[in-house]
Amino acid sequence: MQDPSGAKKRLKLWLSMLRTTRNVEYVLRDRLKSEFDTTLPRFDVMAALFRSDEGMSMTRLSEQLVVSNGNVTGIVDRLEQEGRVQRVTNERDRRATLVALTDLGRAEFAKMAAAHQRWIDEMLTPLAAEDTGRMTDMFQVLRDGMQSSGMDRQRKTKSKD
């Protein structure tokens, strides 16, 4: 028998996974741009802010999105220019900035999120209902495996050892 360990099947799976994910991402980017004149990173930032009523600090934002702090600065800069978010300096700790959605940003995001859900729904519908849950579980298995090997990247919160 060939490929006894299944190595080739795993490579094939990865290429398939990468291609599919990129394809979905491409559609999302494309529609966010054409329908809302925004981008996926900006959408992600707004989504995080939408979930928190009071807004978030830059650091917490970068932790939650698992991107560098310098990265968040640029994205928030643009959102601020567009009037969708607002920076407020914390007067108790003048190092910190609180970022929050403006009323405009909140209203716009509600529409974006609804559309985003529709798009995802449209793209993932071909999958049988039971496969949807099964696949989610498989991803969890993979992430657990990577985490236990220390190969994951979301361990910004310094462990206490």
Add this chain to the structure above:
Amino acid sequence: MQDPSGAKKRLKLWLSMLRTTRNVEYVLRDRLKSEFDTTLPRFDVMAALFRSDEGMSMTRLSEQLVVSNGNVTGIVDRLEQEGRVQRVTNERDRRATLVALTDLGRAEFAKMAAAHQRWIDEMLTPLAAEDTGRMTDMFQVLRDGMQSSGMDRQRKTKSKD
């Protein structure tokens, strides 16, 4: 019952898929950098060239990798500087350039590909053997669905209708 159409489950699946894919990509980028001083896009270009003995034109390269032609220019520029690929102008059609791996590039890529296979293997091993194939099939279902809705992005080759 809540979520009768399964919309929430599909959103959850997408977020899980995105997170997992990014995590794998992160590991690959990280190791390509630390062990071979290269990047994923450069690896992808070398992989495409490795499969074709004669080399490829810039346009065919950008079609195959599904990235913009301007993008390929920059990546090939860097690979050329590193001495891993070579540009040869086609004398019959002086617009066209043929890009091919150098001997050095070919030798190096062989090592990179072996390591790449090991890394993938390592990360995807937690998945049961039958799930590996099953998941690959599910991705195929998704891509087929997207393609039939015209939502795929790899239709650069103008259809003849």
Add this chain to the structure above:
DNA sequence: TGTTATTATTTCAAGTCAAAACTTTTTAAG
């Protein structure tokens, strides 16, 4: 009370990516 360390954020350099404008070359029409 003065360091010294830590924390929060921004800035910068290098690279990745897409889209659009542009150059050069080739092909097609008339």
Add this chain to the structure above:
DNA sequence: CTTAAAAAGTTTTGACTTGAAATAATAACA
């Protein structure tokens, strides 16, 4: 033959990304 259209690449512009260095403010402590 001359002009128009198409094709192959490159350049440019703008956005995103990381990691490192720079700023600034706060906390810790001897």
